[in-house]
Amino acid sequence: MKKLVQDFEVLHKEELNDGTFVIDVKASAPLPDIKPGQFVNVLVENTANTFLRRPLSIHFVDYEKNIIKLYIKKIGEGTAKLGELLLGDKLNIVFPLGNQYSIPKNSKTLLIGGGCGVAPLLYLAKHLKDAGNEVTTILGVRSAYDAVELDPYKQYGRIFVTTEDGSIGEKGYPTQHSVLNEKFDYTFTCGPEPMMKAVAAYSKSKNIPCEVSLENTMACGFGACLCCVTDTKRGNICTCTEGPVFNINELKW
Amino acid sequence: MKKLVQDFEVLHKEELNDGTFVIDVKASAPLPDIKPGQFVNVLVENTANTFLRRPLSIHFVDYEKNIIKLYIKKIGEGTAKLGELLLGDKLNIVFPLGNQYSIPKNSKTLLIGGGCGVAPLLYLAKHLKDAGNEVTTILGVRSAYDAVELDPYKQYGRIFVTTEDGSIGEKGYPTQHSVLNEKFDYTFTCGPEPMMKAVAAYSKSKNIPCEVSLENTMACGFGACLCCVTDTKRGNICTCTEGPVFNINELKW
Amino acid sequence: MVNLEVKLKDLILKNPVMTASGTFGYGEEFEDFIDISQLGGILVKGTTRHHREGNPYPRMAETPSGMLNAVGLQNKGVEYFCDNIYPRINHYNTNILVNVSGSVIEDYVETAAMINELDKIPAIELNISCPNVKEGGMAFGTSCSSAASVVREVRKVYKKHLMVKLSPNVTDITEIAKAVEAEGADSVSLINTLLGMAIDSETRKPLLSTVTGGLSGPCVKPVALRMVWQVFNAVNIPIVGLGGIMNAKDAIEFILAGASAIQIGTANFIDPQITVKVVEGIKEYMIRHQVENVTDLIGAIKTQ
Amino acid sequence: MVNLEVKLKDLILKNPVMTASGTFGYGEEFEDFIDISQLGGILVKGTTRHHREGNPYPRMAETPSGMLNAVGLQNKGVEYFCDNIYPRINHYNTNILVNVSGSVIEDYVETAAMINELDKIPAIELNISCPNVKEGGMAFGTSCSSAASVVREVRKVYKKHLMVKLSPNVTDITEIAKAVEAEGADSVSLINTLLGMAIDSETRKPLLSTVTGGLSGPCVKPVALRMVWQVFNAVNIPIVGLGGIMNAKDAIEFILAGASAIQIGTANFIDPQITVKVVEGIKEYMIRHQVENVTDLIGAIKTQ
Ligand SMILES: Cc1cc2nc3c(=O)[nH]c(=O)nc-3n(C[C@H](O)[C@H](O)[C@H](O)COP(=O)(O)OP(=O)(O)OC[C@H]3O[C@@H](n4cnc5c(N)ncnc54)[C@H](O)[C@@H]3O)c2cc1C
Ligand SMILES: Cc1cc2nc3c(=O)[nH]c(=O)nc-3n(C[C@H](O)[C@H](O)[C@H](O)COP(=O)(O)OP(=O)(O)OC[C@H]3O[C@@H](n4cnc5c(N)ncnc54)[C@H](O)[C@@H]3O)c2cc1C
Ligand SMILES: Cc1cc2nc3c(=O)[nH]c(=O)nc-3n(C[C@H](O)[C@H](O)[C@H](O)COP(=O)(O)O)c2cc1C
Ligand SMILES: Cc1cc2nc3c(=O)[nH]c(=O)nc-3n(C[C@H](O)[C@H](O)[C@H](O)COP(=O)(O)O)c2cc1C
Ligand code: FES
Ligand code: FES
Numbered sequence A, B: 001m002k003k004l005v006q007d008f009e010v011l012h013k014e015e016l017n018d019g020t021f022v023i024d025v026k027a028s029a030p031l032p033d034i035k036p037g038q039f040v041n042v043l044v045e046n047t048a049n050t051f052l053r054r055p056l057s058i059h060f061v062d063y064e065k066n067i068i069k070l071y072i073k074k075i076g077e078g079t080a081k082l083g084e085l086l087l088g089d090k091l092n093i094v095f096p097l098g099n100q101y102s103i104p105k106n107s108k109t110l111l112i113g114g115g116c117g118v119a120p121l122l123y124l125a126k127h128l129k130d131a132g133n134e135v136t137t138i139l140g141v142r143s144a145y146d147a148v149e150l151d152p153y154k155q156y157g158r159i160f161v162t163t164e165d166g167s168i169g170e171k172g173y174p175t176q177h178s179v180l181n182e183k184f185d186y187t188f189t190c191g192p193e194p195m196m197k198a199v200a201a202y203s204k205s206k207n208i209p210c211e212v213s214l215e216n217t218m219a220c221g222f223g224a225c226l227c228c229v230t231d232t233k234r235g236n237i238c239t240c241t242e243g244p245v246f247n248i249n250e251l252k253w
Numbered sequence C, D: 001m002v003n004l005e006v007k008l009k010d011l012i013l014k015n016p017v018m019t020a021s022g023t024f025g026y027g028e029e030f031e032d033f034i035d036i037s038q039l040g041g042i043l044v045k046g047t048t049r050h051h052r053e054g055n056p057y058p059r060m061a062e063t064p065s066g067m068l069n070a071v072g073l074q075n076k077g078v079e080y081f082c083d084n085i086y087p088r089i090n091h092y093n094t095n096i097l098v099n100v101s102g103s104v105i106e107d108y109v110e111t112a113a114m115i116n117e118l119d120k121i122p123a124i125e126l127n128i129s130c131p132n133v134k135e136g137g138m139a140f141g142t143s144c145s146s147a148a149s150v151v152r153e154v155r156k157v158y159k160k161h162l163m164v165k166l167s168p169n170v171t172d173i174t175e176i177a178k179a180v181e182a183e184g185a186d187s188v189s190l191i192n193t194l195l196g197m198a199i200d201s202e203t204r205k206p207l208l209s210t211v212t213g214g215l216s217g218p219c220v221k222p223v224a225l226r227m228v229w230q231v232f233n234a235v236n237i238p239i240v241g242l243g244g245i246m247n248a249k250d251a252i253e254f255i256l257a258g259a260s261a262i263q264i265g266t267a268n269f270i271d272p273q274i275t276v277k278v279v280e281g282i283k284e285y286m287i288r289h290q291v292e293n294v295t296d297l298i299g300a301i302k303t304q
Helices: A077-083 A121-130 A193-206 B077-083 B121-130 B193-206 C078-089 C105-116 C144-157 C173-182 C218-232 C248-257 C274-288 D078-089 D105-116 D137-142 D144-157 D173-182 D218-232 D248-257 D274-288
Strands: A004-017 A020-027 A039-042 A054-057 A060-062 A067-073 A090-097 A108-114 A134-141 A157-163 A186-190 A210-213 A229-232 A235-238 A245-247 B004-017 B020-027 B039-042 B054-057 B060-062 B067-073 B090-097 B108-114 B134-141 B157-163 B186-190 B210-213 B229-232 B235-238 B245-247 C006-008 C011-013 C017-019 C041-047 C060-063 C066-069 C095-100 C123-127 C161-165 C187-190 C194-197 C212-216 C239-241 C261-264 D006-008 D011-013 D017-019 D041-047 D060-063 D066-069 D095-100 D123-127 D161-165 D187-190 D194-197 D212-216 D239-241 D261-264
Touching: A039 A067, A054 A067, A054 A077, A060 A121, A067 A077, A108 A121, A108 A193, A121 A134, A121 A157, A121 A186, A186 A193, A193 A210, B039 B067, B054 B067, B054 B077, B060 B121, B067 B077, B108 B121, B108 B193, B121 B134, B121 B157, B121 B186, B186 B193, B193 B210, C017 C274, C041 C078, C041 C123, C060 C212, C060 D218, C066 C218, C066 D218, C078 C095, C078 C105, C095 C105, C105 C123, C105 C144, C123 C144, C144 C161, C144 C173, C173 C187, C173 C218, C187 C218, C194 D218, C212 C218, C212 D218, C218 C239, C218 C248, C218 D060, C218 D066, C218 D194, C218 D212, C218 D218, C239 C248, C248 C261, C248 C274, C261 C274, D017 D274, D041 D078, D060 D212, D066 D218, D078 D095, D078 D105, D095 D105, D105 D123, D105 D144, D123 D144, D137 D144, D144 D161, D144 D173, D173 D187, D173 D218, D187 D218, D212 D218, D218 D239, D218 D248, D239 D248, D248 D261, D248 D274, D261 D274
Parallel strands: A108 A134, A108 A186, A134 A157, A186 A210, B108 B134, B108 B186, B134 B157, B186 B210, C017 C041, C017 C261, C041 C095, C095 C123, C123 C161, C161 C187, C187 C239, C239 C261, D017 D041, D017 D261, D041 D095, D095 D123, D123 D161, D161 D187, D187 D239, D239 D261
Antiparallel strands: A004 A020, A004 A090, A020 A067, A039 A054, A039 A090, A060 A067, A210 A245, A229 A235, B004 B020, B004 B090, B020 B067, B039 B054, B039 B090, B060 B067, B210 B245, B229 B235, C006 C011, C060 C066, C066 C212, C194 C212, D006 D011, D060 D066, D066 D212, D194 D212
16 A cells, blocks of 8 residues: 655644544545554644654544544644644654554444544444444543544444543443453453553453554654664563554454 | 833735735734834744744834834745735734834935835834925836835825836836935935945945944844844944944944 | 752752753853743853863854854963852852863863852753864763763862763763763763864865864754663762753653753753743643653653 | 765765665655655665664654664674675665674674675775764774774775765764775775763653654754864865755755755655655755855865
C-alpha cells in the first residue's frame, strides 16, 4: 500500500466532551484502501513546541465523501492545537501507516476500548461486521461524562459501557463486565497499557486470540527512525510498520 | 515611567495594503503616559520560529478608548502572524519602552518617514502640533500602492509623498522633495538606514537638529541584555533604553 | 507548609530561583516588573577588572528555540561597580552575586579581591566560560589545568562563597568540575552558552559581528540537563543548573537532575516576570506532589 | 543552467543533498514519497560487524525544536546488509554510502573491508561519534589519538572514499578533523548528535531508557554551523555539513559556512519529501542570486 503525504481539509468538528473531539478531514484526491488499525501522522502547525508529527488512529473512513475521521483526546499542546482547528483549515497528513487488525469470518468478536483507545475500534467494528462476525464492544471510561459516541457502534453490534464510578453502565473495569461470561472467539483491544494487559490476560485464560494496538512514541511513523520499537519475541521491532497491532503472542506480555 | 507587561485585546485591524496593516489593541487598565517615539515589545504566540518578542513603535495612542495603534509591515514570520490576529485575540505587550523624540515649541518641524518607519511619526506629529509647531511630513515609498494612510497626518499639518517610480507625489527619494527648499528648524526621521542617513546629511548641511529612530535588533527591549547597542560618541549604548531616538550628533554617522 | 529554602554550603537561598548573569542587568531593569526580594538570588552582569566596550553591533540573532549573543562582557569595570552600582542595589533583600570575568588570571584575582570587600555580596560566580571574548574567558573553562589555576589563585583572595561557572563547550565537563572542586570551589554553576553561529543566506554575512556567539534558550536545555546530571554524579559540591529554563517544569527537571538551585537567563527577555512565576510554580508542584522540602527533589530522578 | 554537481574528491554527487544515516532507513522507506535518484547520495543506517538489538524502548523524546534519540545502532550486521539489503537497493541511481559503526577497532576494520567489496557502494562514512552505545562509538570521536587510530586501520583495508563523521561533543573539533585528515580521510561529515537528556517531571523518570541520548534537529543548527565553519578553516579535505537542516535556506547556510555537501536527518521524519524540496530550493536560490555553480557558494560567507 503506497504511503502518501497530503494536505487534508478540516470539514467538520464535533466536541464529544471537554477533552475529546472528532474531526472529519477531507482528502483532495480519492482515498486509497485503508485497513482497520492503521493510523495517520499529522503535522501540527503554528505551535511553539510541537516539532514532530502526531500519530492518530484512523477512526473511520468514508470513501464516498473522501473523508477520514479522527477521534482525539487532548493531552498536550499538539492535540490541544488540533482541537483549535477551524473548518476549512489545512492539515498535512502522512498516511496510511501501520499494519491492521486481523478480520476473522463468522466469529464472535469482542472489542474492548479505554480512553482514546476506542479510536480505531469503530472502523474495526464495521469491517468485522462486513465479514460476517458478531461484534460486541465494551467501552471502559471513568464516568458517564466520558461515555461519548456510543451510537455509531450500534449499527455493527452490541455496545456496553463500564464506568469506574458506576455512573452509567456497569461499575468497574471493562474486563469485569458481565458480558465476558459469554464465549468469544477473538478479542481486539486498544487503550491504556494496564487495560490492554488485563484484556490479554483474560484472552489467554480463555485461550482465544487477542490483538492489541500499541501507542509507542514515534518520530517518523513509517519505519525510518527505529524509535518506536517494542520488545517482542523476535527482538525489537517497529510499532509503526510491523504494528501498531500485535497479537499478544508476539509480545513479551 | 513604570514599565508594564500586560495582555491587550485586538480591537480593530485594518489592511492598508498587501503587506501593511494597523491594529488597535486595547489595554485592560488605563494607559500610562506614553511619549512619541516610544515602542512596545509584543509576544508573538503560536508560531514555530518566533522565540523573542517583536519591537514595534507606538503609532498612536487613544487614552479615552485605552487604545494603542500599531502600524506593522509584514517582513517575516512574526509580523505575518500579527497580521493573522483576529478581533478579540490577546496580545501580550511590554510597554512603554525607550526614550522619546524631543518636542520643540513653535517651530517649523519636518518629519520624514520611509517604509514602516512612518510608524512613530503620526503620534509625533500630534505632539508637535499640540506644542504649537508647524508640522510637515514627507512619506517616501516605492509607488502609489505603498502610499497608504496619508489622511491622518493632515489634521496635524501638511503631508507630501515621494515615490521611486513617480506614480504619486514627486518622483525620487524624500530627501529630494521640493518642500525641502523651505527652511525648517527641526527634522525627525524614521525608516531605512540609508534614508535616515540622507536626512541626517541634509540636516547637517542646513545646520538644524535632527533626531532619528533606530531599529536595532533587540532581545529584551528594556536594558537587560545589551544586545541592541549602537556605536555612539559615548561608546556602545543601548538603543532600547537610551534610544530608539537619537540626535544625530550623538551617533558616529 | 512547603519549604523552598536551599543551602549552597554556607550560602542560604530562600528559594532555588536565581537569575543568570548578563540577562538580568543589575536587577534594576526588573524592578518595574517584579519584587526582587522574592528571588533566591540574583547574578549581576559579568564584571571585569577594567571597563569593556563589548563587541560591535550586531550582537544578537534569533535561532530555533533560542538566541545567539555576542555581547562580549560590556561593563564599566569593577571599580565603577563598587563605587556606583553596588550602593544602588545593596538594599535588595536577596543574595546578590557578582559574575566575575577576565582575560588574564590577575584580572580575575584583583576583581574578586575588590568584591570580597563588599558586605552585601555573599558570593561571586567565576565566569571561566564566556565564549564571546577573544582572550581568556572560555579558554580558561575548557582545560582542567587552566580552570584549576584560575580557581586556585582566586581562592587565595576570595573568602566567601566561590561559585564557578562552567563551559559546556568541552569533551568532558565532569573533569573540569572535579578540577575546580579540588581547588576549593564552593559550588559550580552550569551551563554557560554553547558556541554557535548564524548566517544570513541572502546577504551571505554572519548575523553577529564576531561571527560566532553564545547559544542560549530552550534549545540548549537537553545538553544542560545532561551536564548537570553528569556533574551531579561526579562532584560533592552543590550544583546550580541553568540553560533554557522557561518555566517551573523546566526548573524542576534541573533540580531532579541534581541542581540545588537554578538560574533563569534568556527567559527574562521574553517574560520579565518569569522568575517569580517559577518560584510559584515550584511551590505548586511541591504541594501537588506532597514534597515538603525542595531539597528532597535534588537529584531525585529515578534511573533505577 | 545552474550546475548543482559537487565533487568530494573522487566522489561525484549530482547535487549537494544527501540523507543522514539513521534517519533514512535504507532508502526504501522513502520510495513512496520521493524519487531517490534525484538526490546527491543517501547514507544508509549505521551498520556494525554484528547484529545489534539497539537500546530498549523508550528511545525518543521531543525537545524544543528538536528530538533526542537513543536507538543505539539497531541493525542486522554487515553480513546481512551485504547479502540481503545491498541487492535490494543497489539499483538506486545515486551514491549509496554505508555508515559504519563499531565498538572496537577490528569491528570497524572488518565491516569496512566487507563493504569495500560492494561494487555499488562508492564510499563509507565512518561513525566515530555515536553517543548511544556504551562501548566505543563516541569515545573514538572525542580524542585525537583514538580517532586517528581507527581511521588509520580502516584506511588500510578500505580503498574507496572514506568519509569520517565527527562528534560535536568535543572541546575542539578542528583537532579531531585534522587528526583524521592526517590519517587519510577523504572527507569529514559533521555533526553527529549532541549528547542530551530529558526528564519527565511528573514521573521523575528520564524519557529515554538510556537516560542520555543524541540531540538533533534545528536546535543544534547554530552549533553545527559553527563547527563546519571552524573545520573549513582548519582542513583541506571536503566537508559534509549537517545538523538541523530543515529547508533550502538552512542548506545554503551550511554551504556558505564551508560544506561541499549537506545531509538531511531529522527533517525527513517531519516531511518525507524534504530532500527533493531542498534540491529544488537550492536551484531557486542559485537562479535568484545568479550563481552558476553551487561550488561557488562553498565557504563563501563574507566575514570581511
Ligand atoms: C499509533 C498511534 C495511534 C494513536 N491514536 C490516537 C488517537 O486515535 N487518538 C488520540 O487522541 N491519541 C492517539 N494516539 C496518542 C497521540 O499520538 C498522543 O496523544 C499525542 O501524540 C500527544 O501529543 P500532544 O502534543 O497533545 O501531547 P504531548 O505534549 O506530546 O504529551 C503530553 C504528555 O503525554 C505523554 N505522551 C505523549 N505521547 C505519548 C505516547 N505515545 N505514549 C506515552 N506517553 C505519551 C508525554 O510524555 C507527555 O507527558 C496514538 C498514538 C499512536 C502511537
Ligand atoms: C524600536 C523598534 C521599533 C520598530 N517599530 C516597528 C513598527 O512600528 N512597525 C514595523 O512594522 N516594524 C517595526 N520594527 C521592526 C520590527 O521589529 C521587525 O520588522 C520585526 O521584528 C520582524 O519580525 P518578523 O518575525 O516578522 O521577521 P523576522 O523573520 O524576524 O526577520 C525577517 C528578516 O528581517 C530581518 N530583520 C528583522 N528585524 C530586523 C531589525 N530590527 N533590523 C534589521 N533586520 C531585521 C531579519 O534578519 C530577516 O532577514 C521596529 C523595530 C525596532 C527595534
Ligand atoms: C545576552 C546574554 C548575556 C550574557 N552575559 C553573560 C555574562 O556576562 N556572564 C556569564 O557568565 N554568562 C552570561 N550569559 C550566559 C547566561 O548567564 C546563561 O549561562 C546562558 O544564557 C544559559 O542560560 P539560559 O538559556 O537560561 O539563558 C549571557 C547570556 C545572554 C543571553
Ligand atoms: C533516530 C536517529 C538515528 C540516528 N542514527 C545514526 C546512525 O546510525 N549513525 C550515525 O552516524 N548517525 C546517526 N544519527 C545522527 C544523524 O545522522 C545526524 O548526524 C544528526 O541527527 C544531526 O542531523 P539532523 O539534525 O539533520 O538530524 C541518527 C539520528 C537520529 C535522529
Ligand atoms: S516511528 Fe520511526 S520507525 Fe517507527
Ligand atoms: S534589547 Fe536588551 S538591552 Fe536593549
